[in-house]
Amino acid sequence: MSLLKEKILQSAIRFFAEKGYQATSIQDIADDCSIAKGSIYKFYGSKEELYISILHKRQQDMIDAVERIRKRELPKRETFLEEIAYQFDFFIEHGYYISRDHNELPPTNSDKIGSVIHQLQMNMFRYYQDILLRHYGNAISEWKWDVTAIFNGLIREYTFHVLFGFKPLVQKELAAFIAERMDDLVQGLAQRSPRPLLTDELMKEYSMINLEALTYTQEIRRTALMDMIESIIPDLSITNSRKKDLSEVAAMLREEFIKEHPRSFLIQALLRDLSSEIELGFYTSQLQQLIRDNKID
Numbered sequence: 001m002s003l004l005k006e007k008i009l010q011s012a013i014r015f016f017a018e019k020g021y022q023a024t025s026i027q028d029i030a031d032d033c034s035i036a037k038g039s040i041y042k043f044y045g046s047k048e049e050l051y052i053s054i055l056h057k058r059q060q061d062m063i064d065a066v067e068r069i070r071k072r073e074l075p076k077r078e079t080f081l082e083e084i085a086y087q088f089d090f091f092i093e094h095g096y097y098i099s100r101d102h103n104e105l106p107p108t109n110s111d112k113i114g115s116v117i118h119q120l121q122m123n124m125f126r127y128y129q130d131i132l133l134r135h136y137g138n139a140i141s142e143w144k145w146d147v148t149a150i151f152n153g154l155i156r157e158y159t160f161h162v163l164f165g166f167k168p169l170v171q172k173e174l175a176a177f178i179a180e181r182m183d184d185l186v187q188g189l190a191q192r193s194p195r196p197l198l199t200d201e202l203m204k205e206y207s208m209i210n211l212e213a214l215t216y217t218q219e220i221r222r223t224a225l226m227d228m229i230e231s232i233i234p235d236l237s238i239t240n241s242r243k244k245d246l247s248e249v250a251a252m253l254r255e256e257f258i259k260e261h262p263r264s265f266l267i268q269a270l271l272r273d274l275s276s277e278i279e280l281g282f283y284t285s286q287l288q289q290l291i292r293d294n295k296i297d
Helices: 001-018 026-033 035-043 047-071 077-096 110-161 171-192 219-233 240-259 264-275 276-295
Strands: none
Touching: 001 026, 001 035, 001 219, 001 276, 047 077, 077 110, 077 171, 077 219, 077 240, 110 171, 171 276, 219 240, 240 264, 264 276
């Protein structure tokens, strides 16, 4: 994401939270970013599209954070607890698709936004199921939809009490309590073996969601990092000649990544050149991690 696009997004998030969706205009955001209103329309066709982008970004940020927890390779139980606790950390910071004081609610007649929110909620349901299957495995396979519904309900209900009831609940204690209740549920299902209520047939709509689409693929992550690098280069405090060189290096790197047989030695040389600029170091290190994960030879 370019620096300008990120600036527009953050400005919109702040205005929607402070003034509300209805009272915020594209002109407000443009003035806040010190740009012409038309510059916003280059990225977002309408205020509605801008709001939808915020919803998608929030969910992806949450999913990315959970992925980072998993990559820490903690013991399975500790990972499970961290994943649950983070849900509350996230919703306390961002709200559950709306802000704490409801200011961000879009027009009630916006079918497009309503449809997006419904899809995001379905995505979250399947993502919660993925968390549970990772932890409990085959023990819940027969009742996976019912177990997920109960897990989802617990998180939503306690989120409501924390956000709107202002109950002083500690996230880690909440996570431990919910994890223990899920243990009780799984144990009870194994002992009594009841007939599942939510069957695959009933949940067919959810089954069609591709979980892999909920997280960035290697290619999408790499593209986003390259976009960021290329957007930063023009703002570096270096000579124009050096900026031109770095832009060419970035272009070469992007081209090499998409080849059927990328050359590792060339990729490493190009990354070293880019990483020599401190401002680009974080992004080149992220690219290095992607290379290791993807095992580019």
